[in-house]
Amino acid sequence: MTSINQQLLTTLTTAPILDRLCRADMARLLPYVELKELAPDEVLFNPGDEADSLYYILGGELTLHSSMPSDITLDHGYLGEELLLNRASYTGGAKANSSGCRLLAFHGEDAKRLLSQDSTMIDLFLASYTRHHDQEPWEVNLNSEKQTQGKKGLVTLLGWLLVFTVPLLVYFLTAPLDITENARTFVSVFLVSIFMWAFKLVPDYVAGMLSILVVLVLGITPSDVVLSGFQSSGFFMAMSIFVLAVVIVDSGLVYRLSLLLLKLTPCSTFFYNLMLTLIGLLFTPILPSANGRVGLISPLLKDLLSSLKFTAQGRDATRMALSAFFGVSLFSSIFLTSKAINFLVFTMLPTQVQDSFQWSDWAQAAAITGVTLFALFMVLSYLLFNTDKHPELDKSQIKLQLNILGRMSLKEWGAVFGVLLLVAGIVTTSIHKIKPAWIGLAIMFIFLALGSLSKKSFREKIDWPFLFLLGTLIGLTRTLNYLGLDQLLANKLSGLQQLMTDNFYLFVLVLFGVILVLRTALSTIATIVIASSVFLPLANIAGVNMWVVGFIILTLSEAFLLPYQSTYYVLFKGINSPQPLYHEGAFLRFNIWMTLFRLFAVYASIPVWRAMEIL
Secondary structure, three states: OOHHHHHHHHHHHHHOHHHOOOOOHHHHHHEEEEEEEEOOOEEOOOOOOOOOEEEEEEEEEEEEEEOOOEEEEEEEOOOHHHHHHOOOOOOOOOEEEEEEEEEEEEHHHHHHHHHHHHHHHHHHHHHHEEEEEEOOOOOOOOHHHHHHHHHHHHHHHHHHHHHHHHHHHHHHHHOOOOHHHHHHHHHHHHHHHHHHHHHHOOOOHHHHHHHHHHHHHOOOOOOOHHHHHHHOOOHHHHHHHHHHHHHHHHHHHHHHHHHHHHHHOOOOOOHHHHHHHHHHHOOOOOOOOOHHHHHHHHHHHHHHHHHHOOOOOHHHHHHHHHHHHHHHHOOOOOOOOOOOOHHHHHHOOOHHHHOOOOOOHHHHHHHHHHHHHHHHHHHHHHHHHHOOOOOOHHHHHEEEEHHHOOOHHHHHHHHHHHHHHHHHHOOOOOHOOOOOOHHHHHHHHHHHHHOOHHHHHHHHHOHHHHHHHEEEEEEEEEEHHHHOOHHHHOOOOOHHHHHHOOOOHHHHHHHHHHHHHHHHHHOOHHHHHHHHHHHHHHHHHHHOOOHHHHHHHHHHHOOOOOOHHHHHHHHHHHHHHOOOOOOOHHHHHHHHHHHHHHHHHHHHHHHHHHHHHOO
């Protein structure tokens, strides 16, 4: 290790405030750290300059021209805290003294994100700032917030108008139909939730809770039916996977594995793209949230683009962005544990079908779809974005990041143990007859009992709103079945039932069209709920394997044509600001091809499913 790298390592692990970071966050911070040498009397920044960096003094002295009555001489500590305190520009100026100065510079929004995630650290940086200045650092831009609220006002008004009118119309217009009063009431209540989801009037779980509350108050179904989602194996399996994911991420295991894979990657654009895609694939079965996976891969992508010095918005940078994004999102339906919404479809299957499609069986049946999507993605990205550049990644930085991480901690070994125990338990289900959900629950108990997951992490890092939504959705779909609405829909759609039996290829095309129409107005979750509620009962009556139809719904519902249709793309798009890294137009055009490839991959899977006697 060079002396410079050793100094970086020592400073990051021993400097005040920085020593509060965990090793994984120190390693993530490293790409945004620069060792800066100031010549005697050289200016570091002037009053009013953009506050884009935080500095830590390693040696020498600086004069800080602050708002204090006199200038301040600094030979240790921090300056430039404005970066972390929401100031657009520096309050004062800083210049090296006659002996010069050596500093560590922490640059940009990514450094800000890592250094400000702990409220105690923010308090400490605020204290450092106030020692240098005699004014409050906070700045809030109220005008931009008012403009945003104004744009949303009309859409929100339309949404509430539909909430209060359409369900009532449906309730009265369905009076002549041969359905029960409770069924009519439930349909109207469920429509209220659908419009709330479509227009984002309230958080998703609140809309689901409203339907549950009305069903309970009006006695539409017994409480053990509408609340059954909260005692289902799918709910507990999802909760267990969320807990395992938090332990894996917090331990730094995922980041360590990513660095090790990059260290072993040959110096080639093709292999860097392949490795990014494979890292995303590695995340997919163990992190049950596409948003979470995007949050992990985005900083890694920015680090790579910076290290490889690809031209911003160029073909190489856009290809890397595609590899990162589709690596974490393309295979969401391939593994049962990839997204929590998969458990909703799983719980809608009959018990005997659930037993036939546990984790390993699900992955095996879905493998042909996943392999087809992977092959088509790699070929198309190569044909459209390949260049003759031969970049080289600075492996010394990766080695330093691994040195910062040090040896594997007990938490990392615990995470490895949890993953292996879950996989072993699932694979041997046929021997011990214990449901995977209860194995996952046992692992969660072990983590909590041994302190691998703190009370704070259990409270703050588990996606409780989504788990609550999942429980309500499972209960609402079972309420729909209890009221006989699934059979009613199946009878009304007997033509689709016949189509499913006579020409499954054409049925898939019709299903694809229905999902694309639904996705123009509804979120992925709402689309999956509606499509599953309609088409899974049809499959059951037609004698078609319900898992196949449910899997196709999950695969096709992940497709999007416009950015607003995908929450995790909106999150990923954040790396493109304030300075664009990839060409968004080329990215979205490529995504249209991938939408069509999803349909092609399903078609390619049908003969295999028939050969496996699944279909």
